Amino acid sequence: MGLHLESDSVQPVQHHFDYLTQRATLGFVLVAILTIAIMNKIDSILEMMLNHLNPCNTVSCLTLYEPASWSVVRWLSAVMLSILCILPFALFSMYSFAKPGLTQSEQTVMKRWMMTSLTLAYGLLFALFYFFIPSLYDFGDRIHNDAGLTSQYDAITLFTFALSVFWALLMTYMLAFGTIIAGSLGLITENNQDWWRVRILGIGGVILLLSLPGRWNGTNIVLLTIMVLFLEFTISKSVCRAMEIMNPKAIFDHEGRRRLVTYVDCSCQGVAYPIDTSPENTGLLRYESLCSNIDEREHLIDTVARYRLTDVIIGGCDSTPLPASFQNSIQSGRCKMRGLNLLELQGAVPATNPTLQIEMNIQIANMTNPWSSNQRFKECSKRYQHSGIQSFQFVHEPHLPELRENVVRILTTDWRENEINSFKTIHN
Known part of the structure; x- marks a missing residue:
């Protein structure tokens, strides 16, 4: 069962599938139209790119060893350019689809990641094809000339190598930037860092390996290794240690289950007795009034999901006055909520x-x-x-x-x- 927010409306799964299908279909149609339009100019675009990537002073050192593959390069280049053109639309559609299921902090993370990633992706693409890759080819050509070799380069290989490096760097950047943003907002903690690590390194590494041409060649292994090392460094630096929640540590119950317990000091608008400290290995959160403040309730729901809490213990009441929708949201996160009922014990005593x-x-x-x-x-x-x-x-x-x-x-x-x-x- 997934996490449900209080503001979530009950929608059938088919409603979400219909919206996703509508956006995906529109995206494919736009890609097809732009691809056909770009194909009319693709030869001049590729010629300009080849002249820039060519490490020789003349075109005589460029060779086409597989003429049939050149047609594939033409179409793939057109498709790639069309995808780059509709990338803002794709990101906006992604955000619109995901927004109903995100908390406020998750929406902020996603918007920041999309805006910054889009800007830097275009900048990285420009710098890669106009500065870094040509400089690398020039360096290799100078080595050949110093050795007295006659250079002959495959035009298709020049393109595929550049695209492989670009794709690896782009994936590494997007994963690393998303990790940094998640860490800065406290989403990556000492309790759930392994959960993030498995998904970031595992899924990212598999996608990169399957999407690169040649699979287990030397270049791909180097690119994959660099990505894993850089992402591991990023994850380790993004773990949030100074948090608004006193970090709970795992407690094992009599059945050996791993429990993460957090006490909630809800002051009930200043009436309830304040909880200054919580028992050893437990966390502590403070709110003014969970019963009347939906923002505080949503923050607690977000905290339960973020830190994988299994037990929430309310200070002031026994948790029954809280809205039923909120209690259901906590339960949907596989968390049990109880209360100390300190107000009943306190009475009118200061x-x-x-x-x-x-x-x-x-x-x-x-x-x-x-x-x-x-x-x-x-x-x-x-x-x-x-x-x-x-x-x-x-x-x-x-x-x-x-x-x-x-x-x-x-x-x-x-x-x-x-x-x-x-x-x-x-x-x-």
């Missing part, structure tokens, strides 16, 4: 009350799953012992007595009888 602060500190640790009941018991016992108060009272929801000074209320709604007796034995 947050500065020393006894209340001790109770809240204990209640934050009064949780099971992924922790075991034994871990919960030890942590609550340790926090009570450090408080220095000698009196405590076990209470059960929904009947919570009023706060009394120097008497710590401990919620034992889901405590077993032996845990209650052990606590009394230790601290009485």
Whole structure:
């Protein structure tokens, strides 16, 4: 099941397929029309390119070893030029198709990536064919002349080599730039960097290898190696370590499942008791009012998806007052949401009350799953012992007595009888 946002409208899958088919068909039609139009001028375009790529002073060193392949080059060049012409339209269509399923931060990433990539792609193409590749050919030709060799170059090879280098650099740039943008917005974290690495390196490497002519020749291996090394360096530098969320670390439950737990300090518009710290290896987020602020709820949904959170624990309430659509969105991200219900325990007592602060500190640790009941018991016992108060009272929801000074209320709604007796034995 995919992640659903609160603002998502329920649309049948066929609706998305129809839109995608419409845009793809229009794109193919535009490519076909432009290809036919460019074919009328392709010979003069290729002649100009050959004169620029030719490392010799004359055309006598250019040879066409496979005349039939020249027709393929003509058509492929026309198709490539037509694709470059409609690239802005293709990117706009891609964004329009993906926009309904993206969060705000993902939309920002995609727009920045598309605008910058489009500009730099045209610049890279121009620099590659007019400066770098001709300079490389000139360097090789000088080596041949110094060795006393007569140079003869295949015109088709000149084009295919240049296109291979361009394609490899373009793919590397697009993947690296997207990685950098994702890292700058906090999408790549220490928890999900391997997930990104498999997709960026795996998919990018396979596509590059399958799309280059010659498959496992020396040039392609070098290009693939350079791309993998550069992308690995980019990913390692893009991992977000200083984040708005205190980075949760993996906790293994009693079944050995990997859990990522984050506490949410929702102040309920300044009414609820604030959570300053969360238990060890857990994360912490702060919001003003999740119930009334859809932007905060969408940010939490985005955070759940970004950090692969498995458990979200709300501070102020027990999570039931939150909109059903929001709870469904969290569940669609394979995340379980619960609440500490600190507001019920706090009542009308001010947050500065020393006894209340001790109770809240204990209640934050009064949780099971992924922790075991034994871990919960030890942590609550340790926090009570450090408080220095000698009196405590076990209470059960929904009947919570009023706060009394120097008497710590401990919620034992889901405590077993032996845990209650052990606590009394230790601290009485």
